[in-house]
């Protein structure tokens with residue numbers, strides 16, 4: 466357990482103030498004891514995966530930030546099914562499956578993060594999501610009660626799951642159903658990585674897509690169309706390569722990112738009458754807080770465009 470741990474160390478954007486306590490339990494007994502203590506003393510608990518889809522506020526997060534990367538980190542194949550812990554790296558799972566001649570997870574190739582984060586977000590691409598493959602998810606609530614939810618019960622949708630509406634439940638492990646696919650090779654992973662390197666600003670810290678794509682369109686296209694591509698506030702910039710990515714070019718704060726999001730969203734709303742919905746999560750804040758923060762503030766458009 467670390468007190469005052471800077472969360473910037475644990476997010477792919479490299480932004481975020483301290484957590485009161487940062488805990489990586491190594492046994493389920495320790496995890497349950499921690500949850501029980503937090504409940505007894507009324508301490509908030511927040512779950513973090515690899516931090517690849519979150520914006521952590523500059524003021525940090527009160528209470529306990531918990532990661533399962535040391536605890537639920539096993540992966541067991543049986544026939545065409547795999548049972549995998551929430552702390553397991555998604556990329557490693559995709560690779561191992563392909564090595565075993567099992568297909569179904571190819572749409573997830575190149576997506577960073579843990580299995581738990583992927584299930585919470587229903588991570589994927591237009592070709593498919595992790596939810597498509599889920600048989601069940603074992604969850605633990607803050608009282609230490611366990612439940613097993615089927616795919617239907619998980620309420621998966623575009624970059625969402627039931628867990629987003631009903632927070633306070635930790636994904637412990639999941640079972641996924643794959644399929645025999647001996648012809649799928651590691652070339653596929655190389656091609657996916659090359660495609661991402663070409664189209665995404667991977668040389669800068671980022672958190673993937675900032676906004677969800679609206680039906681029938683792309684958030685990146687809309688942000689580019691309003692001239693916000695390349696716009697910078699402090700150390701944050703709307704990527705000149707992909708307008709739905711915000712990159713940390715050095716020393717960016719969460720406030721810089723929020724301001725850029727507010728500007729881009731405001732311009733798109735003004736021009737297209739459409740309100741972009743954030744894909745990234747404001748870590749440690751109740752659902753809806755990010756949208757409210759983006760709706761606040763003046764209507765002016767700050768930021769600077771590169772020459």
Ligand SMILES: Cc1cc2nc3c(=O)[nH]c(=O)nc-3n(C[C@H](O)[C@H](O)[C@H](O)COP(=O)(O)OP(=O)(O)OC[C@H]3O[C@@H](n4cnc5c(N)ncnc54)[C@H](O)[C@@H]3O)c2cc1C
Pocket residue numbers: 477511512513514515516517518519533551552575576577578579580581582583584585586587588589590624628634635636637665667671672673674746
């Ligand atoms: C370069 C880049 C490219 C990306 N491309 C894609 C893409 O193509 N498709 C896509 O869908 N996403 C993409 N993402 C976003 C991100 O990688 C995924 O959403 C990923 O699944 C998040 O996993 P994580 O472990 O990092 O979760 P985190 O960012 O740590 O957490 C995300 C949310 O999940 C919750 N959470 C995490 N673990 C658990 C758990 N065990 N139990 C309960 N809740 C939990 C957190 O509280 C948080 O609200 C990309 C990100 C980057 C940086």
